[in-house]
Amino acid sequence: MALDGIAIYVHQTCPVQVFSQAQLKAIYTGQITNWKEVGGSDMRIVPYSRENNSGTYVFFKEHVLGNEDFAREIQTLPGTAAVVNAVSKDPASIGYGGIAYATGIRAVPVKKDENSEAVPATLQTVQSGKYPLSRNLFFYTIGEPQGEEKAFIDWVLSSEGQKICEAVGYYPLVRK
Amino acid sequence: MRSSGVLSASPQVTVAEPLTRRGTDALNDRIAALVIKGSAFVAILALILIFVFIGKEALPVLTSPEVHEEVSLRSLFMPQTPEAEFTWQPVSEHPKYSLMPLLAGTLKVTVIAVLIAIPLSVSGAIFTAEFASPWAREIIKPAIEILAGIPSVVVGFFCLMVVAGWLHSAFGWTYRLNAITAGVGLALAVIPIVYTVSEDAFSSVPQAYRDGSMAMGASNWQTASRVVLPSAMPGVLAACVLGFGRAIGETMIVLMASGNAAVLSFSATDSVRTFSATIAAELGEVVVGSPHYFVLFFVGAFLFILTFVTNLFGHWWVGRLQKKLQGAS
Numbered sequence: 001m002a003l004d005g006i007a008i009y010v011h012q013t014c015p016v017q018v019f020s021q022a023q024l025k026a027i028y029t030g031q032i033t034n035w036k037e038v039g040g041s042d043m044r045i046v047p048y049s050r051e052n053n054s055g056t057y058v059f060f061k062e063h064v065l066g067n068e069d070f071a072r073e074i075q076t077l078p079g080t081a082a083v084v085n086a087v088s089k090d091p092a093s094i095g096y097g098g099i100a101y102a103t104g105i106r107a108v109p110v111k112k113d114e115n116s117e118a119v120p121a122t123l124q125t126v127q128s129g130k131y132p133l134s135r136n137l138f139f140y141t142i143g144e145p146q147g148e149e150k151a152f153i154d155w156v157l158s159s160e161g162q163k164i165c166e167a168v169g170y171y172p173l174v175r176k
Numbered sequence: 177m178r179s180s181g182v183l184s185a186s187p188q189v190t191v192a193e194p195l196t197r198r199g200t201d202a203l204n205d206r207i208a209a210l211v212i213k214g215s216a217f218v219a220i221l222a223l224i225l226i227f228v229f230i231g232k233e234a235l236p237v238l239t240s241p242e243v244h245e246e247v248s249l250r251s252l253f254m255p256q257t258p259e260a261e262f263t264w265q266p267v268s269e270h271p272k273y274s275l276m277p278l279l280a281g282t283l284k285v286t287v288i289a290v291l292i293a294i295p296l297s298v299s300g301a302i303f304t305a306e307f308a309s310p311w312a313r314e315i316i317k318p319a320i321e322i323l324a325g326i327p328s329v330v331v332g333f334f335c336l337m338v339v340a341g342w343l344h345s346a347f348g349w350t351y352r353l354n355a356i357t358a359g360v361g362l363a364l365a366v367i368p369i370v371y372t373v374s375e376d377a378f379s380s381v382p383q384a385y386r387d388g389s390m391a392m393g394a395s396n397w398q399t400a401s402r403v404v405l406p407s408a409m410p411g412v413l414a415a416c417v418l419g420f421g422r423a424i425g426e427t428m429i430v431l432m433a434s435g436n437a438a439v440l441s442f443s444a445t446d447s448v449r450t451f452s453a454t455i456a457a458e459l460g461e462v463v464v465g466s467p468h469y470f471v472l473f474f475v476g477a478f479l480f481i482l483t484f485v486t487n488l489f490g491h492w493w494v495g496r497l498q499k500k501l502q503g504a505s
Contacts, residue, residue, distance in 0.1 A: 044350050051436070052267040053461030061267070069268045072277075075353060075435035075447045078457060082336060082432065089341050090352045 005121035030071025100169025233473035264438035281448030288359030297371035305378035324368030332432030335361035353435035377411020417490030
């Protein structure tokens with residue numbers, strides 16, 4: 001129904017300009033604990049995550065951690081808004097979440113590996129799939145949608161519905 | 177029976193009236209007694225039903241061989257694998273369920289909250305009951321009661337946004353959300369309970385005690401600290417037990433303000449994950465009938481037993497203290 005990019009959030013004052021996926025994995029599995037190891041100042045990294053009931057949590061675990069466990073010290077918060085708020089208040093913190101929520105903080109570009117270029121999460125990079133942490137958002141129905149269900153889904157997929165998806169911060173699907 | 181006695185004792189009432197009213201009075205009495213008795217049993221019934229439900233859902237942790245492939249009573253409380261001794265990591269290739277970090281977290285936050293709340297609320301209660309002028313009492317009491325009416329989500333949000341920021345900039349801890357931040361928030365929820373109950377205890381100390389003490393030449397402060405406080409002690413203790421129960425079960429405040437990292441440590445500035453927050457965060461999306469689901473109910477049952485035992489112990493202690501007081505007077 002729409003596209004979403006998982007953005008990596010840091011505090012406004014954080015000097016780090018780019019993360020590689022390997023660095024993110026090392027941070028969230030507890031191998032990297034200091035900002036200077038990823039090009040920041042000498043400060044302990046305070047990583048925030050979502051609760052394990054969240055789809056974003058599972059997406060991050062699968063696509064960034066390669067299904068490894070999060071480190072024990074990772075703090076989990078009950079919503080992306082809470083993560084954004086916590087990150088915006090703490091210069092040593094890092095968090096992740098849907099790009100739609102990124103206000104008051106800075107989203108850092110991500111590169112797939114050491115040699116590839118850094119990609120910021122934008123409409124173009126998410127739609128083209130160039131941004132490594134893009135995902136599709138789905139509706140799940142039991143069987144083929146019919147009647148009201150179908151009408152609703154068709155409406156969401158129509159240009160009017162897609163415009164609303166964009167207005168709330170997600171990205172519209174690519175027209176084929 | 178008692179009502180007819182009262183009626184015949186009053187001279188204005190004629191004899192005929194109570195005779196005709198006695199029948200309906202007795203019926204009313206019976207109905208009222210039944211309703212009151214019924215409502216008392218509803219609470220007990222609800223308690224039993226809740227316990228049976230939680231117990232039933234938690235039981236597979238002890239009995240089911242399927243669940244035992246992932247978790248056992250041993251792995252819940254004892255060190256697990258050498259590289260992950262006490263780990264709570266339920267969503268994983270190899271789920272790890274250790275209750276120890278959660279137990280440590282719960283106790284840490286609760287103790288911090290109680291340590292902050294009890295001195296504040298008990299001394300506040302002494303002040304309003306013994307020293308405050310009537311107008312001060314009229315302001316303080318309702319204000320604290322309003323505090324009790326603030327939804328805990330709001331308190332939690334306030335802690336997450338404001339209190340955490342204050343404490344973080346004042347002390348410069350590594351983790352902005354930690355046991356102390358959550359403990360301060362929790363104290364806000366505990367204070368009204370401890371305050372209200374212990375204020376009642378102070379007010380119900382007979383005036384004759386104070387008069388006697390004053391007549392012996394004791395000052396206000398001596399009267400409050402050596403006469404009123406000791407005789408109100410059972411009530412104050414009961415207030416503390418209630419406050420402890422509230423703190424250990426409170427969910428939203430700790431969920432929002434503690435950071436929820438399941439770390440087993442004794443440092444109060446580490447992030448903590450409590451039993452109640454774990455249930456609240458994870459039960460919503462857990463697969464019904466999975467080991468994770470049963471473990472969450474086991475956590476609930478464990479929390480239930482923990483508060484039950486605390487209350488029982490508190491009750492016994494209050495009773496003992498009361499007996500001692502009556503013996504002394």
